[in-house]
Amino acid sequence: MTTTDSGRRRLGTTPRTPAQKRVLVAALELIAEHGVSGTSLQMIADAMGVTKAAVYHQFKTKDEIVVGVTEMELATLEDAVAAAKAESDPARARKVLLTQVVDMAVARRPWVRTLQNDPIIIRLLGEHEPFRDFISELFGVLQGDEDSTTARVSAALFSGAIGGAIINPLLDDIDDATLRAALMQFTTRMMNLPD
Amino acid sequence: MTTTDSGRRRLGTTPRTPAQKRVLVAALELIAEHGVSGTSLQMIADAMGVTKAAVYHQFKTKDEIVVGVTEMELATLEDAVAAAKAESDPARARKVLLTQVVDMAVARRPWVRTLQNDPIIIRLLGEHEPFRDFISELFGVLQGDEDSTTARVSAALFSGAIGGAIINPLLDDIDDATLRAALMQFTTRMMNLPD
DNA sequence: GTCTATATCGAGATAGAC
DNA sequence: GTCTATCTCGATATAGAC
Numbered sequence: 001m002t003t004t005d006s007g008r009r010r011l012g013t014t015p016r017t018p019a020q021k022r023v024l025v026a027a028l029e030l031i032a033e034h035g036v037s038g039t040s041l042q043m044i045a046d047a048m049g050v051t052k053a054a055v056y057h058q059f060k061t062k063d064e065i066v067v068g069v070t071e072m073e074l075a076t077l078e079d080a081v082a083a084a085k086a087e088s089d090p091a092r093a094r095k096v097l098l099t100q101v102v103d104m105a106v107a108r109r110p111w112v113r114t115l116q117n118d119p120i121i122i123r124l125l126g127e128h129e130p131f132r133d134f135i136s137e138l139f140g141v142l143q144g145d146e147d148s149t150t151a152r153v154s155a156a157l158f159s160g161a162i163g164g165a166i167i168n169p170l171l172d173d174i175d176d177a178t179l180r181a182a183l184m185q186f187t188t189r190m191m192n193l194p195d
Numbered sequence: 196m197t198t199t200d201s202g203r204r205r206l207g208t209t210p211r212t213p214a215q216k217r218v219l220v221a222a223l224e225l226i227a228e229h230g231v232s233g234t235s236l237q238m239i240a241d242a243m244g245v246t247k248a249a250v251y252h253q254f255k256t257k258d259e260i261v262v263g264v265t266e267m268e269l270a271t272l273e274d275a276v277a278a279a280k281a282e283s284d285p286a287r288a289r290k291v292l293l294t295q296v297v298d299m300a301v302a303r304r305p306w307v308r309t310l311q312n313d314p315i316i317i318r319l320l321g322e323h324e325p326f327r328d329f330i331s332e333l334f335g336v337l338q339g340d341e342d343s344t345t346a347r348v349s350a351a352l353f354s355g356a357i358g359g360a361i362i363n364p365l366l367d368d369i370d371d372a373t374l375r376a377a378l379m380q381f382t383t384r385m386m387n388l389p390d
Numbered sequence: 391g392t393c394t395a396t397a398t399c400g401a402g403a404t405a406g407a408c
Numbered sequence: 409g410t411c412t413a414t415c416t417c418g419a420t421a422t423a424g425a426c
Contacts, residue, residue: 019391035314037232040419054392056421116359117312119230126364139365149369153377156366160359161352164311168351169321170334174344182348186385214409235401249410251403 004082008133012075014068020058022048028069032110036066036120067128070121073111074134076104081138090144095193097141098158102187105162106180113167116159154191161186199277203328207270209263215253217243223264227305231261231315262323265316268306269329271299276333285339290388292336293353297382300357301375308362311354349386356381 002013016024026047030039041062045052059065080100087093105112115121125131142155162183165171171179187193197208211219221242225234236257240247254260275295282288300307310316320326337350357378360366366374382388 017391033314035230035232037230038314041421042418050391051393052420053394053422057391060421062420113312117308117362119228119233149373150377152365153360153369153374153381156360156363157356157377157381160361160363161356162359164355164357164359165348165351166355167312168355170347170351174348178344179348182345183352186348186352190381190385212409236403237400245409246411247402248404248412252409255403257402 004078004137005085006137008137009130010075010078011071011130011134012078014071016068017058020068023055023058023065024068024072027065028072028111031066031069031118032108032114035114035118037118041065066120066124070115070124070131073108073115074131077101077138078134080104081134081141084141085137091192091194093141094144094191095188097138098187098191098193099184102162102180102183105166106176106183109166112163116163158187158190161190199273199332200280201332203332204325205270205273206266206325206329207273209266211263212253215263218250218253218260219263219267222260223267223306226261226264226313227303227309230309230313232313236260261315261319265310265319265326268303268310269326271303272296272333273329275299276329276336279336280332286387286389288336289339289386290383292333293382293386293388294379297357297375297378300361301371301378304361307358311358353382353385356385 002010004010023044027039027044030043030047034043041052041055044065045055048055055065059068077100080097083100084093084097087096125135139155142158143151165183166179174182197205199205218239222234222239225238225242229238236247236250239260240250243250250260254263272295275292278295279288279292282291320330334350337353338346360378361374369377
């Protein structure tokens with residue numbers, strides 16, 4: 001199925017040709033490292049071993065590529081949000097979601113920084129409706145459907161700590177498993193979750 | 196004086212003409228909003244009401260402007276680091292430093308995101324020796340001079356949480372005082388500091 | 391689906407007058 | 409200290425052949 005329970009169109013269900021997927025994969029890696037503004041179509045084309053014109057044949061504008069890449073990555077969280085919403089207990093729902101978010105963030109360290117901080121992605125997340133809806137749904141679960149200031153600050157601290165810690169050069173030499181464990185311990189303590 | 200106890204040259208002591216200061220102030224605001232790559236010299240010139248050539252007369256390259264802006268902002272933390280190092284008790288030293296860092300981060304919300312996440316600033320912080328030395332000194336105090344994995348993860352979580360929370364759109368409508376209090380409560384709990 | 395070639399624009403940067 | 413004018417390069421983007 002391509003729609004969620006709330007009627008929203010699932011992210012990542014846009015049909016893509018193999019050539020389009022190759023563009024998105026190449027663009028993802030470059031954008032994660034250099035940011036959107038720092039990544040040119042020439043760099044993407046070079047990474048693929050083709051010319052700029054070939055890339056333009058797949059996507060009409062650079063914006064479409066950025067949207068495509070963002071959509072592809074956010075899609076990995078769709079299942080986590082769905083699973084969390086299926087839980088009846090809000091605390092357990094948060095636990096389920098947080099575990100998945102931490103896993104995803106650790107597995108994709110470089111991209112998380114860009115997703116959370118690149119000025120162009122930020123603007124995109126605010127202006128592109130499917131992204132807005134998804135983010136809003138995700139943070140809704142994180143806040144446990146209560147709109148207290150404390151809940152919002154906790155959710156923001158959580159996402160900031162994850163995003164910030166994961167890309168801090170201080171932690172470059174810490175392996176994924178250790179980092180994941182430390183982050184889970186931290187988030188569990190911060191957000192008063194069940195073990 | 197322009198050197199620290201450890202012999203390092205203090206950041207922010209570079210002599211600047213008034214015209215240079217005007218450039219840095221204009222550049223700071225633009226870079227904070229659009230990132231380094233997203234800020235052109237034309238944008239800086241327009242914001243100042245002069246031409247590009249006038250800007251180039253003050254700084255030979257865009258890189259020098261970026262270095263200048265970064266130096267100017269990091270300089271606001273020099274006093275905090277000095278005060279912290281003057282404390283004999285490591286726990287109290289961290290407390291002093293954290294308080295100042297939180298204050299600075301809250302007061303300069305948009306810039307903190309760029310400082311921590313812009314790819315070009317990141318590279319600069321790693322390559323420009325004065326910046327490397329300062330950052331290293333700052334994190335040294337944060338870690339309390341013990342090199343355990345836990346201390347490093349805590350320091351990284353701290354800086355990530357501050358940076359991430361401060362610019363999260365979720366918290367845009369929370370006033371500075373409330374945000375500062377929430378961050379202090381969080382950091383105190385996270386890093387096992389005295390109240 | 392990919393190519394060569396090209397158009398157009400804006401970027402960083404410089405020369406020299408005032 | 410600022411200006412006009414200009415250079416060069418690389419960016420996004422398009423046209424049309426294979």
